[in-house]
Amino acid sequence: MPNSPARILADLGFRYDPANVYQQVITQVLEAGHRLNLPRHLQLIMAEPKSEVMVHFPVEMDDGSFKLFKGYRVQHNNILGPYKGGIRYHHGVSLDHVKALSVLMTMKCSLAGLPLGGGKGGVQVNPRELSQDELMRLTRRFTAALGDNIGPNHDIPAPDVGTNAQVMAWMADTYINFNNATHHGSGAAVVTGKPVAFGGSVGREKATGQGVVYVIEDLLPEMISKPLADTTYSVVGYGNVGSWTGKLMAAHGSKLLAVMDHTGAIAPNDVAEGLDAIALADYVTETGGVANFPGSKPISEEAFYTTKVDLFVPAALEQMIGTKEAQMLNCRVIAEAANAPTTPEGEKVLAERGIDVLPAILCNCGGVVVSYFEWMQNRQSEIWELDRVDAELRKHMRSAAAKVLAARTELDCDMRTAAFAAALKHVAEVYRLRGIFP
Numbered sequence: 001m002p003n004s005p006a007r008i009l010a011d012l013g014f015r016y017d018p019a020n021v022y023q024q025v026i027t028q029v030l031e032a033g034h035r036l037n038l039p040r041h042l043q044l045i046m047a048e049p050k051s052e053v054m055v056h057f058p059v060e061m062d063d064g065s066f067k068l069f070k071g072y073r074v075q076h077n078n079i080l081g082p083y084k085g086g087i088r089y090h091h092g093v094s095l096d097h098v099k100a101l102s103v104l105m106t107m108k109c110s111l112a113g114l115p116l117g118g119g120k121g122g123v124q125v126n127p128r129e130l131s132q133d134e135l136m137r138l139t140r141r142f143t144a145a146l147g148d149n150i151g152p153n154h155d156i157p158a159p160d161v162g163t164n165a166q167v168m169a170w171m172a173d174t175y176i177n178f179n180n181a182t183h184h185g186s187g188a189a190v191v192t193g194k195p196v197a198f199g200g201s202v203g204r205e206k207a208t209g210q211g212v213v214y215v216i217e218d219l220l221p222e223m224i225s226k227p228l229a230d231t232t233y234s235v236v237g238y239g240n241v242g243s244w245t246g247k248l249m250a251a252h253g254s255k256l257l258a259v260m261d262h263t264g265a266i267a268p269n270d271v272a273e274g275l276d277a278i279a280l281a282d283y284v285t286e287t288g289g290v291a292n293f294p295g296s297k298p299i300s301e302e303a304f305y306t307t308k309v310d311l312f313v314p315a316a317l318e319q320m321i322g323t324k325e326a327q328m329l330n331c332r333v334i335a336e337a338a339n340a341p342t343t344p345e346g347e348k349v350l351a352e353r354g355i356d357v358l359p360a361i362l363c364n365c366g367g368v369v370v371s372y373f374e375w376m377q378n379r380q381s382e383i384w385e386l387d388r389v390d391a392e393l394r395k396h397m398r399s400a401a402a403k404v405l406a407a408r409t410e411l412d413c414d415m416r417t418a419a420f421a422a423a424l425k426h427v428a429e430v431y432r433l434r435g436i437f438p
């Protein structure tokens with residue numbers, strides 16, 4: 001079949017590697033395109049990013065020595081608008097990871113109805129091993145090394161795993177200094193997720209978790225025939241996205257029965273009470289992880305995955321739900337807060353076991369939606385109130401969910417394929433309208 005994902009990837013010279021995260025993600029996207037009968041030229045365009053930038057840059061450590069770091073910025077597609085997507089600081093960052101995440105950004109921005117394309121970046125580093133000063137120097141050097149590859153009209157980074165509002169402030173400041181751009185001109189709009197005092201938007205810090213919870217509020221009760229007040233859930237990853245999801249689920253009275261992060265897995269001493277999701281978020285901010293949280297006991301990874309809950313929320317890294325985890329999970333629904341947390345093999349097992357998956361590009365698009373609001377505020381010198389941000393975010397999340405449900409009915413497929421199909425349909429329409437492709 002000339003248009004099958006395998007054929008497209010083979011024609012582009014990919015060597016088949018089922019464990020490769022980029023191949024996993026792009027195959028899923030191309031499968032959705034195949035179902036939509038997207039023309040071959042569009043499938044080819046989607047199959048590779050427009051640009052892959054790799055930089056090496058030296059950073060002075062506190063002891064006076066220099067280390068060389070490797071960073072990436074991958075720009076997948078900008079037919080809908082400037083490239084947009086986060087910057088990750090993690091020791092496992094690789095070109096294929098960043099490529100996979102950049103495709104997901106193109107899909108996510110399209111599904112969310114934003115005039116933005118898809119990009120992603122990262123540096124191979126464990127930020128926990130650096131002092132604040134080293135982190136600042138690394139961020140400034142990385143931003144300088146990216147040079148004109150980023151810019152408020154071209155490519156706009158944001159936070160992701162291992163980065164935060166402070167890192168974005170350093171990026172913006174470096175960009176502004178290098179480009180002689182003023183703070184209140186277009187300069188600050190070069191990145192989003194900045195501190196509110198420096199051009200950030202209220203509501204951006206919680207936006208991804210808020211979007212996840214809006215999707216859960218709208219779709220989950222019907223799927224499990226229970227109100228959120230009676231819902232139990234578990235979370236892997238209790239950083240920005242996981243902890244905000246926890247805090248906002250707590251407001252609904254949902255019960256958190258297990259959490260795992262890079263420091264270990266915990267369960268409540270009193271199962272009837274559950275874990276205090278809000279206190280846990282404060283504890284993680286103070287200590288760096290969930291281990292030894294008062295009122296909890298340590299549990300094994302197996303005990304974490306087999307905890308019986310209604311909802312499981314992966315909010316950590318890619319490919320965490322493989323065959324083994326999918327077989328262990330004891331839940332009814334998964335709301336993917338992380339990007340690409342489920343492998344295709346894991347997904348097959350989940351489908352066989354009747355576990356429904358709310359896909360990542362729907363669940364976690366709230367982050368980039370509020371980033372878009374921040375970018376608009378910067379460009380128009382506006383400051384929005386939280387009520388407005390939340391109300392507009394809710395509209396975008398509802399509209400994205402409606403597109404996914406409509407595509408699922410139209411194509412009679414799973415939610416992930418439906419989400420990619422809805423996103424691709426919009427991208428294809430814009431290519432056609434612009435006269436680039438028939």
Ligand SMILES: NC(=O)C1=CN([C@@H]2O[C@H](COP(=O)(O)OP(=O)(O)OC[C@H]3O[C@@H](n4cnc5c(N)ncnc54)[C@H](O)[C@@H]3O)[C@@H](O)[C@H]2O)C=CC1
Pocket residue numbers: 159160161162163208236237238239240241242260261262263315316317318337338339364365367368
């Ligand atoms: N920050 C944002 O606005 C957005 C983030 N995402 C995605 O959400 C996910 C989480 O991102 P953030 O919360 O921003 O990152 P973060 O850096 O704030 O938190 C990451 C969490 O993952 C945990 N983790 C790392 N390795 C782990 C392992 N091997 N086992 C268990 N837990 C592990 C860490 O302990 C931490 O709790 C990522 O997939 C990211 O791409 C998606 C959309 C937007």
Ligand SMILES: O=C(O)CCC(=O)C(=O)O
Pocket residue numbers: 084085086087108156157158159160192193339364365367368369371
């Ligand atoms: O806020 C943004 O621009 C991007 C967030 C992001 O990296 C993601 O959605 O994965």
